[in-house]
Amino acid sequence: MFLSESLSRTLSALVHPDRRDDPAQNLRHRLFIAARLSLSLAALSAAPAALALAGAPSAPVALAFACLMGPLAAAVVASRGGSLEKAQILHLGGVFGAVAALTFSGAAPGRSYG
Numbered sequence: 001m002f003l004s005e006s007l008s009r010t011l012s013a014l015v016h017p018d019r020r021d022d023p024a025q026n027l028r029h030r031l032f033i034a035a036r037l038s039l040s041l042a043a044l045s046a047a048p049a050a051l052a053l054a055g056a057p058s059a060p061v062a063l064a065f066a067c068l069m070g071p072l073a074a075a076v077v078a079s080r081g082g083s084l085e086k087a088q089i090l091h092l093g094g095v096f097g098a099v100a101a102l103t104f105s106g107a108a109p110g111r112s113y114g
Contacts, residue, residue, distance in 0.1 A: 014075075016082030032084055033075045036091065040072035060105030067101060070094015 011030045012020070019025040047065065050057070057065065074091035078084055 014079045016079060018082045028084065029078055029082075032078055032087065036071035036075035036078075036087075040069060040075070043068045043071075058105065060101045064098040064101040064105075067094045067097035070097070 008030075011034055012026070014033050015026055015029040019029045043065070070091050070093060073094070074087040077090055078087035081087070
């Protein structure tokens with residue numbers, strides 16, 4: 001119980017002050033920030049294993065990984081700016097950038113070379 005209360009207080013503190021008064025907006029922002037921080041944590045946690053198993057990434061793969069940090073940037077934009085619309089655009093831009101980098105480099109899974 002202590003961990004969930006602590007996490008809830010931390011997420012509440014990350015919500016932009018202009019969005020804290022409206023319970024619906026507060027909840028939307030808390031959930032948005034929590035989800036994006038979780039995605040970024042997962043990507044960052046997988047990086048050491050990927051480096052150990054595959055070695056140094058190529059430039060497109062490194063660019064794709066950098067684009068996958070878009071959720072972290074989106075959480076910061078939502079927290080500091082208070083605009084979920086801008087944060088969502090940033091997040092989608094990161095996802096599309098990662099997919100584009102992998103697709104155009106030939107590193108996307110399922111691509112046939114023959």
